Amino acid sequence: xxxxxxxxxxxxxxxxxxxxxxxxxxxxxxxxxxxxxxxxxxxxxxxxxxxxxxxxxxxxxxxxxxxxxxxxxxxxxxxxxxxxxxxxxxxxxxxxxxxxxxxxxxxxxxxxxxxxxxxxxxxxxxxxxxxxxxxxxxxxxxxxxxxxxxxxxxxxxxxxxxxxxxxxxxxxxxxxxxxxxxxxxxxxxxxxxxxxxxxxxxxxxxxxxxxxxxxxxxxxxxxxxxxxxxxxxxxxxxxxxxxxxxxxxxxxxxxxxxxxxxxxxxxxxxxxxxxxxxxxxxxxxxxxxxxxxxxxxxxxxxxxxxxxxxxxxxxxxxxxxxxxxxxxxxxxxxxxxxxxxxxxxxxxxxxxxxxxxxxxxxxxxxxxxxxxxxxxxxxxxxxxxxxxxxx
Ligand code: APR
Ligand code: PHB
Numbered sequence: 387x388x389x390x391x392x393x394x395x396x397x398x399x400x401x402x403x404x405x406x407x408x409x410x411x412x413x414x415x416x417x418x419x420x421x422x423x424x425x426x427x428x429x430x431x432x433x434x435x436x437x438x439x440x441x442x443x444x445x446x447x448x449x450x451x452x453x454x455x456x457x458x459x460x461x462x463x464x465x466x467x468x469x470x471x472x473x474x475x476x477x478x479x480x481x482x483x484x485x486x487x488x489x490x491x492x493x494x495x496x497x498x499x500x501x502x503x504x505x506x507x508x509x510x511x512x513x514x515x516x517x518x519x520x521x522x523x524x525x526x527x528x529x530x531x532x533x534x535x536x537x538x539x540x541x542x543x544x545x546x547x548x549x550x551x552x553x554x555x556x557x558x559x560x561x562x563x564x565x566x567x568x569x570x571x572x573x574x575x576x577x578x579x580x581x582x583x584x585x586x587x588x589x590x591x592x593x594x595x596x597x598x599x600x601x602x603x604x605x606x607x608x609x610x611x612x613x614x615x616x617x618x619x620x621x622x623x624x625x626x627x628x629x630x631x632x633x634x635x636x637x638x639x640x641x642x643x644x645x646x647x648x649x650x651x652x653x654x655x656x657x658x659x660x661x662x663x664x665x666x667x668x669x670x671x672x673x674x675x676x677x678x679x680x681x682x683x684x685x686x687x688x689x690x691x692x693x694x695x696x697x698x699x700x701x702x703x704x705x706x707x708x709x710x711x712x713x714x715x716x717x718x719x720x721x722x723x724x725x726x727x728x729x730x731x732x733x734x735x736x737x738x739x740x741x742x743x744x745x746x747x748x749x750x751x752x753x754x755x756x757x758x759x760x761x762x763x764x765x766x767x768x769x770x771x772x773x774x775x776x777x
Pocket of ligand 1: 419421
C-alpha cells in the first residue's frame with residue numbers, strides 16, 4: 387500500500403505526538419508511525435517536571451485541561467548536602483514556576499486527543515526504513531499486519547528516541563556525536579504514598595545522590611544513584627527506603643511515608659548530542675538527537691523546544707514557501723540544546739559522587755553548595771536554567 391502526506395513523523399513518544407498535534411493545528415498533513423503498542427508507550431516512566439515551553443504547547447493545543455486540574459505548580463525546589471537544605475525560590479528569582487505533572491500523563495493526553503484532532507497514528511509499524519532523505523521526495527517503508535507499506539512525503543521528522551532508525555540514516559561523513567556516559571545509574575521507585583516534602587529535594591550525601599520527587603500529593607517518586615553493576619533484585623523496597631532516609635537527612639526522613647513500590651528500575655545516565663539535527667529532508671527532534679542525564683528533568687522540555695522550532699519551520703515552508711527556517715532549524719535547536727546539556731551536566735556533577743572523587747572533589751562540591759546558599763546571583767543562575775531558558 388502506498389500513500390502520500392506532507393510530513394511523516396517516526397515515533398509516538400512526547401516529541402512525535404506533540405509535533406503531530408502542532409502540525410495538524412496548522413493544517414499540515416502528517417502521519418505518525420510508532421513501532422510499539424499504545425500501552426507499551428504509556429508504560430515508560432519518565433521524569434515529572436515541565437517548563438513553560440512544554441505547558442505552553444499543551445495550552446496552545448487546548449489539551450491542558452487535565453494538566454491544569456491534576457498538575458502541581460511548584461514555586462521552588464531544594465538542593466541539599468545531607469545537612470542543610472538550600473531552597474531555590476524559582477518564583478521570587480525568576481517570576482516563573484515549574485509544573486509537576488508526569489511526562490507519561492502528557493503522552494497519554496496527546497494520545498487520547500489524536501483521533502478527535504484527525505491525527506493519524508499507526509502503531510505496531512515494523513521495520514520502519516527511511517529512503518532518499520537527501521532529496522526533496524523522501525519516503526518511508528514499513529510493514530504492518532504482514533503487509534509492506536510505503537509513505538511518500540516532503541519531509542521526515544525523526545522523533546524515534548535514542549535507538550530509532552532516523553539518526554542512523556544520517557551518513558557518518560555528515561553527522562557527529564558528542565557523548566559522556568556517567569559511571570552510575572539512578573534507581574527509581576514509584577509508590578502511592580504522600581511526598582516527604584511539598585517541593586523536590588536533590589541531595590548529595592556522603593553516601594551518594596538522592597532525589598525526592600512526586601507525581602501528585604498521593605504518589606511519590608524517589609531516586610538514589612547506584613553503581614551500574616547493581617541489580618534491581620538486590621534492592622528490595624525496604625533497602626531503598628532505608629537508603630533514602632539516610633541520604634535525604636533526618637527532616638525529610640521524618641516526613642517520608644514508606645509503601646510498596648509500583649515501579650522500580652535502574653536507568654543509566656548519559657549526555658549525548660548529535661550534530662546536525664537536519665540532513666536533507668530529515669529533521670531530528672527529542673531523544674533521537676540528544677540525551678540529558680535526568681538531573682534537572684530537561685528531557686521532555688528539550689523535546690518540546692525542538693518541536694516548537696520544527697513546527698514553525700514547517701509552517702513557514704508549507705504556508706509561505708519559505709525554506710529558510712528549515713535550513714536554520716538545526717542551528718536554532720542546537721543553541722538551546724547545548725545550554726540545557728550544560729545545565730544538566732553541571733547539576734549532575736554537583737550532586738553526585740564520582741568513583742574517582744577524593745576528599746578534594748568532595749570539598750569542592752560542599753564549597754559550591756555553600757556558595758549557592760549564600761549568593762543570590764548563584765541561585766539566580768540555577769533558577770533561570772531550571773525554569774527553562776527562553777525559546
Ligand atoms: N519505528 C517506529 N517508532 C520507533 C522506532 C522505530 N524503528 N524506534 C523507536 N520508536 C519509537 C519508540 O517506541 C518511542 O515510542 O519512538 C518513540 C520515541 O519516544 P521517546 O523515547 O519517549 O523519545 P522522545 O519522544 O524524543 O521523548 C522526549 O520525553 O519523557 C521524556 O525522557 C523522555 O527525554 C525524553 C523526552
Ligand atoms: C521525577 O519526578 O521523576 C524527576 C523529577 C526531577 C528530576 C528527575 C526526575 O530532575
